[in-house]
Amino acid sequence: MNAPDWTPEEWTAAAAVGTFFVALVALIVAVVQTEIARRVRRDQARPAIHVELQLSEGAFHGVDLVVRNLGPTVGTDVRLAFDPPLVSSIDQDAAGRRISDLAFLAEGIPSLAPGGEIRTLFDALTARRTEGLPERYRVTVSCRDARGKRQPALTYVLDMGAFYGLRATQRRTVHDVAVALRSIDKRLRTWTVRGRLGVWAQNDSDRMRAELGGMNLTALDQLNVGMHPRQAEIEALLGREPPPLRGLTAGVRSVFAWLRRRR
Numbered sequence: 001m002n003a004p005d006w007t008p009e010e011w012t013a014a015a016a017v018g019t020f021f022v023a024l025v026a027l028i029v030a031v032v033q034t035e036i037a038r039r040v041r042r043d044q045a046r047p048a049i050h051v052e053l054q055l056s057e058g059a060f061h062g063v064d065l066v067v068r069n070l071g072p073t074v075g076t077d078v079r080l081a082f083d084p085p086l087v088s089s090i091d092q093d094a095a096g097r098r099i100s101d102l103a104f105l106a107e108g109i110p111s112l113a114p115g116g117e118i119r120t121l122f123d124a125l126t127a128r129r130t131e132g133l134p135e136r137y138r139v140t141v142s143c144r145d146a147r148g149k150r151q152p153a154l155t156y157v158l159d160m161g162a163f164y165g166l167r168a169t170q171r172r173t174v175h176d177v178a179v180a181l182r183s184i185d186k187r188l189r190t191w192t193v194r195g196r197l198g199v200w201a202q203n204d205s206d207r208m209r210a211e212l213g214g215m216n217l218t219a220l221d222q223l224n225v226g227m228h229p230r231q232a233e234i235e236a237l238l239g240r241e242p243p244p245l246r247g248l249t250a251g252v253r254s255v256f257a258w259l260r261r262r263r
């Protein structure tokens with residue numbers, strides 16, 4: 001049948017079929033886009049538990065094991081599985097425990113909030129290589145979301161070898177600030193008067209009056225007139241001329257008293 005020979009009813013039926021197929025394709029595209037958007041939202045909303053090794057800020061040549069949640073939602077029932085089993089050259093601490101005995105490694109983490117972090121000293125670079133311990137681990141992380149739904153497992157490779165041979169850099173961190181503050185606090189504790197810190201402020205004139213107000217200028221002072229670079233200022237601050245000669249012994253005593261005040 002040729003197209004020009006179609007009846008109006010046939011043209012209407014063909015148009016309806018074409019509309020149906022266009023609507024079907026649009027529906028399929030909409031469903032696919034909706035599913036993609038749903039998956040993106042689900043992936044963006046799920047917890048993202050990340051495990052890595054970092055150079056320690058508090059221990060020389062130390063490496064920290066760090067577990068953090070980089071996702072926007074809380075992660076629950078976080079479990080870490082290491083292959084080979086985790087060992088450290090600093091195992092057997094004062095309590096006789098190994099690093100694998102730590103609660104968050106042995107029993108898991110009940111919950112880890114968004115941005116939350118758990119960190120522990122893992123090992124010392126030099127000691128680990130000396131003892132010939134494994135330098136590479138594969139860690140598998142499993143967890144649940146806030147509704148208790150099991151999330152896809154994530155696998156990371158931890159490589160201690162990446163830290164060997166690094167060129168030294170000097171980087172000040174909050175740890176250095178804390179050390180400096182402790183040093184300042186220790187020094188301030190030694191600056192005490194009867195158990196309390198005494199601090200006062202004076203201008204130069206007030207300081208000289210405090211030092212010289214109760215001191216008599218004696219014969220030795222008169223002999224040294226013009227030798228002290230601030231003699232004229234001293235006499236002006238006292239508001240009087242040097243007193244008469246009172247003996248060399250009294251002058252030496254006054255000079256020593258003045259020197260003690262100057263310390």
